Amino acid sequence: MRRLAAFVGALAGLWLPALQGATWRMDPEASRLAFEARYEGQAAPGEFRQFAAQLRFDPDHPQEGRLHVTVVLASADMYSSDVNAAIRQREWLNAENVGPAEFTSTEIRRLSGDRFVARGTLQVKGMERAVTLPFAWSASDSSAVMSGRVMLNRTDFDIGTGEWAAPTPIGIGVEVHFQVTWRRSE
Amino acid sequence: MLRNSAQEWGAIAITFHWLVATLVIAQFVLGWLAVAWRLSPTKLDLFVWHKSIGILVLALVVPRLAWRMVNRTPTLPKAMPGWEKRAARASHFALYVLTIALPLSGWIINSASNVPLRLFWLIPLPDLTGPDAGLEKWAKASHLVLFIALALLVVLHTAAALRHHFWTRDDVLLRMLPWRSRRP
Numbered sequence: 001m002r003r004l005a006a007f008v009g010a011l012a013g014l015w016l017p018a019l020q021g022a023t024w025r026m027d028p029e030a031s032r033l034a035f036e037a038r039y040e041g042q043a044a045p046g047e048f049r050q051f052a053a054q055l056r057f058d059p060d061h062p063q064e065g066r067l068h069v070t071v072v073l074a075s076a077d078m079y080s081s082d083v084n085a086a087i088r089q090r091e092w093l094n095a096e097n098v099g100p101a102e103f104t105s106t107e108i109r110r111l112s113g114d115r116f117v118a119r120g121t122l123q124v125k126g127m128e129r130a131v132t133l134p135f136a137w138s139a140s141d142s143s144a145v146m147s148g149r150v151m152l153n154r155t156d157f158d159i160g161t162g163e164w165a166a167p168t169p170i171g172i173g174v175e176v177h178f179q180v181t182w183r184r185s186e
Numbered sequence: 187m188l189r190n191s192a193q194e195w196g197a198i199a200i201t202f203h204w205l206v207a208t209l210v211i212a213q214f215v216l217g218w219l220a221v222a223w224r225l226s227p228t229k230l231d232l233f234v235w236h237k238s239i240g241i242l243v244l245a246l247v248v249p250r251l252a253w254r255m256v257n258r259t260p261t262l263p264k265a266m267p268g269w270e271k272r273a274a275r276a277s278h279f280a281l282y283v284l285t286i287a288l289p290l291s292g293w294i295i296n297s298a299s300n301v302p303l304r305l306f307w308l309i310p311l312p313d314l315t316g317p318d319a320g321l322e323k324w325a326k327a328s329h330l331v332l333f334i335a336l337a338l339l340v341v342l343h344t345a346a347a348l349r350h351h352f353w354t355r356d357d358v359l360l361r362m363l364p365w366r367s368r369r370p
Binding site: 039040041042043044078079080081082083086163164166168169170 | 225226227230231234299300301302303304307308310317319322
């Protein structure tokens with residue numbers, strides 16, 4: 001009996017690493033990647049309509065997790081045809097000529113409770129910067145929601161070049177906020 | 187005298203008149219510059235000035251009309267023919283209507299195009315409508331037509347005032363001047 005218990009324990013030990021690497025599938029319908037810029041001193045909201053993310057994550061073993069996000073810059077929508085036309089231009093997102101923006105985590109760790117932080121590299125318009133992405137994680141049996149916000153400097157990524165690089169009329173800080181729903185994929 | 191009399195415009199009515207006149211002329215210039223300027227920070231700033239002053243004009247119409255209603259209006263010269271008096275009343279009425287309609291159509295453009303706006307970089311302006319490309323196009327066309335109407339009326343108004351002064355030689359222009367002077 002004791003041997004059987006040891007055997008089961010060993011099996012569990014073999015299975016555990018697989019569980020730690022639990023993979024998740026993003027539910028695009030229930031996920032949102034939004035941002036808020038400043039336009040002439042007024043909040044200017046927007047969102048990316050097309051983005052994809054891959055996640056391997058177990059909240060009990062966050063250090064083994066990995067997050068990868070790609071964002072189609074041309075899918076940026078600021079709910080105004082005038083503004084949308086402008087931000088696609090070369091000085092801004094150069095949306096038609098550059099590849100997707102990309103975030104790749106190098107480390108995920110727990111801050112406390114359901115709060116985590118993913119450190120990694122964000123690439124936009126070919127410019128790479130180290131970015132720390134704090135997020136909250138709440139999971140049920142079959143799905144989980146990851147949400148958080150991070151302040152980015154647009155000039156770190158050459159968004160708004162030349163005369164637009166000044167902090168007015170378009171602010172330098174852009175707050176990105178995300179809420180991603182994941183479905184467990186075994 | 188602050189209030190109007192049968193012969194004179196009071197100081198408040200005169201102040202309203204020249205304040206709105208100055209702002210409307212500034213709006214003509216700012217509007218054209220904002221539209222014509224290449225896309226740049228300056229263009230965005232020109233639009234903030236134009237939109238802010240436009241809403242200021244709209245805001246001034248309310249106390250101005252209220253003041254006009256609680257005051258008597260100086261009488262027109264007795265020598266004026268009836269058709270001229272009617273034309274004067276109609277064109278003044280149209281000027282008031284346009285100082286309301288023109289900013290209002292601009293406000294609709296701003297709302298329908300969903301461009302964020304803080305008046306004078308201070309006061310957020312609520313939207314009259316949600317984003318609406320069709321309405322934006324319609325409001326832009328209206329704004330242009332109303333502008334042309336107001337520009338023509340301002341020319342007519344100025345020409346009529348000059349005619350009163352140099353042709354019929356009455357007090358109609360003089361009594362609206364900020365400094366008081368009367369014909370001897």
